[in-house]
Amino acid sequence: MIAWNPEQYLRFGSERTRPSRDLASAVPLEAPGTILDAGCGPGNSTAVLKEFWPHARIQGVDASEEMLGAARRALPEAAFSRADLDGDLSALGSFDLVFSNAVLQWLADPGQGLSRLFALVKPGGALAVQVPACTPARSAEGRLETCDAHRLMADTAREAPFAAYTAGCTRLKTLEAPEAYRRLSPQARVTMWETRYCHLLDGYDGLLQWYRGTGMRPYLESLPDKESRALFEERFLERAREEYPLAADGKLLFWFRRLFVVAVRR
Numbered sequence: 001m002i003a004w005n006p007e008q009y010l011r012f013g014s015e016r017t018r019p020s021r022d023l024a025s026a027v028p029l030e031a032p033g034t035i036l037d038a039g040c041g042p043g044n045s046t047a048v049l050k051e052f053w054p055h056a057r058i059q060g061v062d063a064s065e066e067m068l069g070a071a072r073r074a075l076p077e078a079a080f081s082r083a084d085l086d087g088d089l090s091a092l093g094s095f096d097l098v099f100s101n102a103v104l105q106w107l108a109d110p111g112q113g114l115s116r117l118f119a120l121v122k123p124g125g126a127l128a129v130q131v132p133a134c135t136p137a138r139s140a141e142g143r144l145e146t147c148d149a150h151r152l153m154a155d156t157a158r159e160a161p162f163a164a165y166t167a168g169c170t171r172l173k174t175l176e177a178p179e180a181y182r183r184l185s186p187q188a189r190v191t192m193w194e195t196r197y198c199h200l201l202d203g204y205d206g207l208l209q210w211y212r213g214t215g216m217r218p219y220l221e222s223l224p225d226k227e228s229r230a231l232f233e234e235r236f237l238e239r240a241r242e243e244y245p246l247a248a249d250g251k252l253l254f255w256f257r258r259l260f261v262v263a264v265r266r
Contacts, residue, residue: 006070032096039103043071
């Protein structure tokens with residue numbers, strides 16, 4: 001099993017943190033006293049929360065000890081603990097703000113995970129969620145988007161020799177806006193929107209480095225050794241080169257679509 005690598009994840013720390021900042025800026029709470037950062041990762045989202053609400057008591061939780069270790073080193077004054085967001089979260093208590101940045105797609109059922117997080121919100125409090133939108137959307141032909149990168153990975157996984165190992169691997173899920181609204185609207189005032197971020201990556205290797213730390217992990221974890229993982233990565237890059245040309249300056253324009261949901265409990 002390939003463990004989470006905080007250093008690999010934070011190679012794109014600025015790009016991965018910007019959605020946290022955009023989500024926090026849309027929370028309609030002036031001074032939440034208690035905040036849960038659900039799936040805090042290496043603490044970059046927790047740092048944003050402390051910046052927005054410096055006097056709040058913030059609890060960060062994550063399933064990865066590697067990520068929690070990085071978070072504790074980055075923010076020694078904050079509280080971090082291990083928690084499985086696929087399990088019972090009631091022991092965590094209740095919070096004025098439950099914040100979740102790019103986490104639900106890793107759960108067995110993102111919709112159920114959304115409901116579990118909302119159950120921790122106090123009356124008058126808010127749930128704020130951001131999740132990558134990896135399913136196909138109307139996009140400009142020839143433009144590399146999130147769904148295209150996932151298609152390239154899935155096509156590579158169906159090839160020999162990878163298919164023998166990747167057929168049963170757990171792939172990233174997604175959360176669609178209609179399901180989020182259905183689950184939250186009976187008890188909350190819901191606001192939703194999508195944003196496409198254009199990331200200027202350092203060529204095709206930049207695309208590999210982006211997904212090596214996140215969406216490619218389920219495929220790489222299923223392969224038996226370093227050689228097969230390297231071969232998978234190279235075949236993925238070959239596919240990307242075939243379909244998506246670089247800009248004149250060598251940059252690869254990568255359009256990343258994300259869904260944002262803010263729900264204020266009535």
